[in-house]
Amino acid sequence: MHVTICNHEYCVLGAGPAGLQMGYFLSRSQRDYIILERNTGPGSFFQIYPRHRKLISINKIYTGRRNKEFNLRHDWNSLLSDRPSLLFQRISRELYPNADDFPRYLSTFVKELGLKVKYGADIGTIKASDFNGNQGYILTDQNGVSYQCSVLLVSTGLWVPQQVDFLGSDLVEGYESIPTDPEEFKDQAVLILGKGNSAFETAQSILGRASRIHLYSPSPVRLAWQTHYVGDLRAINNELLDTYQLKSLDGLVEGRLEDIAIGKEQLYLTLTELLDQNGNNISKITGQNLPGFHTDNFSLRQPYDRVIRCLGFRFNFSIFDGSARPPQSSGARGRLPGITAWYEGRGTPNMFVLGTAAHSRDYRMSAGGFVHGFRYTVRAVHKILEQRYHNIAWPATKLPISQLQSWILRRVNEASGPYQMFGVLGDIILLRGSYCEYLEEFPLQALPQLSALSGRPLTDQGLLVLVMQYGLNRTDTLGPGRAESEWTKAWRSNFLHPVLYYYNTLPTEKDMRQRPVGWPLPRPEALHHMVEDFLTEWDQPISHSQPLRRFLEHCLQTDLRAFYAESCFLLSLTSRTPPLFCRQGYLRKQGIVGNSHLWQHAREAGLMADHQRDITPGDDTSVSEYLKHAGAAVVSTMNFDL
């Protein structure tokens, strides 16, 4: 066999949305990379799934806004790039697009950005290997071609159907192979195992043909609009809830999947505990071991024509050699690889997991398992790569403290990353005295390693973290009192709202582990909730800006109010340390002058010194006067030789 070896600094495994997203960032920073894909085109998962071909990711084109960053909050399909035209809306204008459009979009993305994808490379094994003292990986494809990769980025997604073993599980059809033509289910009684979106999607498609649809799984249905987790049942798939609650022959039942058994001739469902277990030879299902024989009103006593398994997918661990295999995650029933807070495989240095496979970090909590979420985690991982392998620090905007408040408001009102990846990615503000450094979208769980991962040194002046969060108190999602409008009770907000954490010192890993249940971060020195807003516009002076300013003042121990030039003039001449706004604006010759109309307001409010009282109105040349007779106006460098 002919052996070929290719060397790449970065190998991206899988040309799905996450792989291509990483490919874009690697290409933009001009790194040596290759994306390996076993199929002939990108996003092959979406060629098959969802089986009924309707994407449930929102493609909202009309937001009433032209802010590109803001609009990404409502565009769940596009990948990030610097091409404003390379958005999903170019391919489809449907709110819930057809699944075929997604691979089409991905192909466009690859083509227009010229990403390096090698199709038809089916990687069978991945081995760890030592490259000059650093752990690297050797990937071998079906043709024996080897790829030596210093850094491996696994974005293979989840595509191995999740199965459960029980007597008769061989009689069950899988979501991956069921017919999608509803006519095939005509007048059939169908039992679906699972209560997720694929189960409901299947049920919904056959609702008009099947005689009876029962959904069976351990946990009750979780509605996305109640849990705020987009992986739970979406309203677009939930018609069956209607027919269940209106007693139209469909229903939901809870029970352990391992506890059931299915009889051969007719698909009778029974419980394992009722079967005679004489040795290993489990007896056939007979009348006596049906639950209905013992409890005559047992819910699932009628036989089914078909049983369909819709239990989701798991990560394919099989291609990893023992030396390179990440452990199974502790959450998500072990279906996902276990990874660190910065998305590196646990025990597999220089191998990072991206995309849906990286969802164990925020499983059932945030959007890291979905395109609109992981496009931002991929960007964050790329910044970590740049720092670790190329010594390029995490990009930071240096701001004078007097600009911090307006910068925070800007992010809160438009940023999409923290909005989608709520509780997972947050903005970090490193305080440095009179200025600060603003780092966007850092993975919060990696906060203790901030300095090493970002390449930004810490000082003893503390830091702020800006996070978007839902309220921790679960309330009736549609009931009264579900929303808080009083800014003084902002901490009781239930919907997504910005929260600021202030720390004197960086939290340690121990602090992180011992943080209160449900909190994204440990208890800070000071905490500020910005009250939830119905319009998600946090821009009102009394409810949003001023409380935020007071919080920042508390953390920074500085007056952050703004002053007109005249007040700064007064304060600069009568005080050793005029307020920050005067020092960073007026005294740098950038004072905000205002006009007599505004001063009047400020004086009436008692906020600005009123020394006009004994000045006759004629003395005060108003600005418009000035402009009319600009030629005759007083100039600042008056000649005193009168």
Added chain:
Amino acid sequence: MCIVYLIAFLFSLTSEQCSSKLMEDSSQSFMERMHTGKTSFIYFGNHVNPTIKLFMEQLEMSADALQDYGISVVKVNCSKDAIANYCTGEKLMTKAYLFRGSEVLRSFDIDTVFDVNAIVSHVLFSVLFNEVRYVHTPAELLRVESTAKQNSDIVVGHIPVLGLPEHRALMEAAFVYGTKYQFVQTSGTLVLKHMGVVDLSSSQARLWFLHCKGVSRRSDPCPSTPMRKPLNTINIHTFLQLMEAPLVTESVLDPSEVDVVHLHLGVPVLYLFSQPQTQHLDRATAQTLGLQLRGEVGVVLIHRDNPNVKTSLKYNAAYRLPQEDVKYFTLNSAEGVVKLFKEELLQEQKLENEEEDEEHWSDLDILDDEVSESVYRDRDLMLDLESVIELTSDTFQITVTQDDITVVLFYFKWDAVCMAFIQSYIEVADALEGMNGVKLAAVNCGEWTDICSDQNVTSFPTVLIYRPMAAAQLYRGMLGTKSLHRFILLSLGSSPYILSSSAEVMSFLEGDLYSKHMYLTPVKVLGLFSSTHDMGVTSFEEAARLLRGESILGLFAHKEAEQWVEGLSVNLPALLVSRGPGVPYEVYSLPSSSPTDLVSLIKQVELDRFPELTVENLPWYLELGKPLLLLFIGKEDSTESTKALAEIKQPLSSGQLDSFLPCWIHLGRTPVGRSILEKYLGFVPPLPVLVMSQLKTGEEVFLFPPERPLMAKNILQWIHDVENGQEQPAGITNGFKCEFG
């Protein structure tokens, strides 16, 4: 005994100010006082201004209060009796001293002892220094506890802010009860946390009683009871009495007959009826309740078997609120009673507090930022943006390359500073409307975030000037109508103006050439080079480009340039500064340097040597970091003002004022000058008035004595005296932090 004393004292508080107990000492009586060994609080002063006057009033009130503690309060008029050490030096006026005999126990800034409460609390705290323990940390508190165990009880006061009435109340209690209890004072949150307070943000003063005397084993912790009422003298007294009262009083009388101390102290009483059969159990219940309600409710156990008890058998408990009759009820569980008291009966007083809270919140709804508030008051005003072009991602690139100059404002709608400035911006746009080659545009960064990021705008508001084929220029001037208007007009001219003959140079300097810009600034700077091949010319041209809009610059690179420096001590290349027609030119030699260094050099030579300070130009002059010699002149241009200006100008030219920045403020044009004078001196004296404020080197402000004529030699003499410490400051400039709290 103590009680009587305290009550008498309280009475004296209410009837204060009948006659002043404040004594005034002469040198003689001061000397005598030093020998008596008594404690006295003394203030030395030499004149009275409004601040001092207020302080004297408070001092007088404290004299009455402190008399009860055997402390005399004394003032010394230094202008009559100059007492050595205390009547001189910079601390005079701003300090007060606590003496024991002739020894100074402590000195206080009068800012610290600002009112009667502050004076009493600080003085008592100093006197009780050995009795009241001051602790920072829980560990320190535990040490105090362990020495007190089985010995005496402890009173812990948490005083977040010293000098307030709560602090005074604690100190007065310590004075009275100091021999009976160990008093502990603390501030900060560490001890607060240790005492189990959850809401650390509240700045409320608190008090606890630690029952250390009765602990049976030294290893046991001291149980504590928090005082739930606000800290004042009466509440502390009541609370301490309650702590002394037995946990449970047993009685054989009917509830209305029982006399317990609680009723006299205005505290509710709970009565429990006991049956002989269940006596032990009842006693235990009463003890538990007594512990839970200690400090708030008195508990009495009544033995029902006595014939004096006439209460119907259907009740097993009763309570009595202050000034009310006994109410009977049936008790089901001990928790029920605690709940009844905590959630209902004791709530009444708390309701009042909550109302206060509400008010407190509504206060917070008021904007306290002058810019935000003034913009907010205009929220119904629709801005007329007609004269300003609103740019979008689609129009931006085309628009900024069309005209000679496109001025672009980058703003946020929700940023008050931006919205305050946009009013000025519109005024400028209106004034320039119709002018060829200039266009004013704006980008709303809340919507067109991509433009703002592309243009690297990170500060708001930002004004950039775009010209075709050139990088955008940042507008660095004041964000106001006048400054921006001037900048744009000046930007329209060339920079530098290339002059080709001596005649043109003359015309440029005298303002005939380009006279349309004359009114914008009279200052012109001319670069003189012997030829266009001079190395410095390119540098100068680059500097001129950087200063476009800020300064009027001319360039004369010609063999005739030599003539303009002839007879002066400067060689070419040189800078020539004209400050308007008829004013002698200033000449500076021009070292070869980078364009940015040249920019700062030019900005520096443009500065006036004796400027009129205005709101717009102050920052340029403060940057020099020199002490200010500041003349305030009235709004009407009197001959006195003109003379005063001339008198200062005189030593200026001879270089005698080089270490100062001599400057002046015209109160007509800069009315805020009046407020500055008020802050400096506490009042506005007749104008003109000369003041020295050494902003960088100290906080004092010196006033040129109004009785002396404002003449050059007197001024120099005065400066000399000030420098030698022979002048008394007339006021101080305060650190801003005090205002912020």
